[in-house]
Amino acid sequence: MRQKVIGLVSLLAPALVGALAGGACSSTDNPLADNPLASGAEKLCGPCGKISTGDVGISGNAKLDGFFEAVGRISDATASINGDFNANIDALSQVYGVANFDASAAIDAKVDALIAKIKADFSANLSGGVALDYQPAECHASLDVAVKAQADCEAKANCTGEVTPPSATVDCKGSCTGTCMGTCEGAPPTCDLTVAAKCEGKCEGTCTVDAAAACDGTCHGKCDGNCSATDANGQCNGSCDGMCTGSCELSAAATCSGTCSGKCEIAANAMCDGGKPPSCSGSCTGQCSGSCTGDVTPPSAHANCDASAQCNAQASAKANATLECTPPSVQLTYTFADKLSASDKADFVAHLGELKLRGAAILTGFTKYDLLIHGKTDASGKVIVKSPVASLTASVKDLVNSAGSIAADVPVFRLGCAIDAFGEAGTALSDIATDGTANLKAQAKFTSAFTSGFSS
Numbered sequence: 081m082r083q084k085v086i087g088l089v090s091l092l093a094p095a096l097v098g099a100l101a102g103g104a105c106s107s108t109d110n111p112l113a114d115n116p117l118a119s120g121a122e123k124l125c126g127p128c129g130k131i132s133t134g135d136v137g138i139s140g141n142a143k144l145d146g147f148f149e150a151v152g153r154i155s156d157a158t159a160s161i162n163g164d165f166n167a168n169i170d171a172l173s174q175v176y177g178v179a180n181f182d183a184s185a186a187i188d189a190k191v192d193a194l195i196a197k198i199k200a201d202f203s204a205n206l207s208g209g210v211a212l213d214y215q216p217a218e219c220h221a222s223l224d225v226a227v228k229a230q231a232d233c234e235a236k237a238n239c240t241g242e243v244t245p246p247s248a249t250v251d252c253k254g255s256c257t258g259t260c261m262g263t264c265e266g267a268p269p270t271c272d273l274t275v276a277a278k279c280e281g282k283c284e285g286t287c288t289v290d291a292a293a294a295c296d297g298t299c300h301g302k303c304d305g306n307c308s309a310t311d312a313n314g315q316c317n318g319s320c321d322g323m324c325t326g327s328c329e330l331s332a333a334a335t336c337s338g339t340c341s342g343k344c345e346i347a348a349n350a351m352c353d354g355g356k357p358p359s360c361s362g363s364c365t366g367q368c369s370g371s372c373t374g375d376v377t378p379p380s381a382h383a384n385c386d387a388s389a390q391c392n393a394q395a396s397a398k399a400n401a402t403l404e405c406t407p408p409s410v411q412l413t414y415t416f417a418d419k420l421s422a423s424d425k426a427d428f429v430a431h432l433g434e435l436k437l438r439g440a441a442i443l444t445g446f447t448k449y450d451l452l453i454h455g456k457t458d459a460s461g462k463v464i465v466k467s468p469v470a471s472l473t474a475s476v477k478d479l480v481n482s483a484g485s486i487a488a489d490v491p492v493f494r495l496g497c498a499i500d501a502f503g504e505a506g507t508a509l510s511d512i513a514t515d516g517t518a519n520l521k522a523q524a525k526f527t528s529a530f531t532s533g534f535s536s
Contacts, residue, residue, distance in 0.1 A: 138498065138501045139495075142237040145236070148505060150394055155511075155512060158453075168442050169190050169442075175431055176194065176197045177197070188522045199534050204417075205424060212530075212533045213410075213412075214409065214411075216443070216447060219405040220257060223376065226250055227381075234385045237385065251367065251368070251377040252364050255364075255374055257360075257370050258359065258360070258371055259360065259369050260364035260366055260367070264363070264364055264365075265364075267360065268362075270361075273340055276288060277344070283333065283340035286327050286330065286341045286342060287339070288339050289324070289328070292304055292324065293323060296331055297328050297329045298317070298329040299324035299327075300316065300326050302316065302325040304322040377392050378399075403448050442526060446524065451465060453516050469513065473509050473513075
């Protein structure tokens with residue numbers, strides 16, 4: 081992929097130069113070739129900005145600068161994930177006392193040594209290993225970033241008739257976690273019931289009934305049958321194999337003959353009380369507010385904007401590069417080996433606490449990194465999230481094809497800056513693709529060992 085990216089970027093430089101020759105702000109370290117534009121132009125408009133330092137407005141063209149910023153965000157995100165992963169592996173290696181630890185060693189070798197040491201620690205101190213209850217991290221594109229990026233891009237393109245306030249909803253091609261103004265597929269739409277109310281569909285939460293009813297969950301009240309646990313007043317506070325009178329804390333969505341507190345499933349295309357759109361945890365065909373795991377297309381922030389479609393791609397790329405992740409849920413259960421001393425138990429618990437904390441951070445980083453590099457597919461192989469790195473790489477070809485029209489919109493004294501920035505962008509995308517392979521492999525290895533309780 082590295083050669084492909086550099087090849088595409090190298091085509092853009094002469095295309096831009098041929099489209100608009102003249103003075104430009106130029107740097108002296110253009111990785112593509114000697115900048116043919118007048119170096120003296122730098123005195124007129126200052127030094128060129130750099131993607132690596134987070135400069136904005138490098139070219140003065142909304143489409144180009146959106147692309148440069150998206151590349152910068154992804155480059156920063158992957159570098160941060162890799163840095164955190166290395167730091168966590170080094171810290172755990174010292175916690176577990178890895179022999180001959182060398183912080184400068186290859187990451188794959190450090191991960192292998194750490195996994196082996198953790199397995200030895202578990203084997204020496206436990207009977208039967210560790211049982212892991214694990215729910216993976218969830219990462220979503222930032223809708224706020226998408227909406228703001230769209231508005232900023234359109235403003236730079238001199239669009240008029242600003243929509244106030246900008247809409248906080250987006251078109252989401254993927255999984256929407258939030259409210260959906262449209263059709264929710266893959267999971268039933270639900271309404272949040274902050275006050276107990278009648279639910280015509282299935283209830284997720286607590287069902288309160290006046291008459292005895294079957295309870296698939298925890299019965300709080302009277303059980304006409306055997307109850308697994310009772311409270312101090314002799315009332316059922318557990319599973320009931322008969323009929324329950326009182327409230328039932330449902331273990332899964334179920335019909336409720338009384339009133340429901342929590343979430344109530346509703347029919348497709350129906351609305352909640354007050355005309356509010358329902359929540360959707362599946363695929364939303366329509367406007368999504370909340371978070372989106374998939375391709376986001378923010379609405380236009382201006383009534384009159386020819387650049388709206390061009391801004392969409394860069395706003396979506398920025399949003400997918402600025403992923404917001406909820407950490408995984410990790411619960412570890414174990415049994416100490418016979419005759420283990422109190423001191424050894426205390427040491428093991430301390431080490432395990434550090435492993436759980438740093439392991440959860442590594443798992444979150446891996447989920448985010450994998451999503452940036454490879455995107456996400458569902459069980460059937462359908463693409464839910466396009467790889468942001470692949471999308472940006474593909475957009476280089478589109479920019480090459482439209483170099484003439486782009487150059488016409490680049491201020492003459494910024495053309496050289498744009499050429500230099502493309503060289504930097506090509507190098508950054510290539511480095512992400514090549515360096516990411518080794519780092520992702522090491523992170524996947526540790527994630528696999530962690531989620532198996534270090535038994536594999």
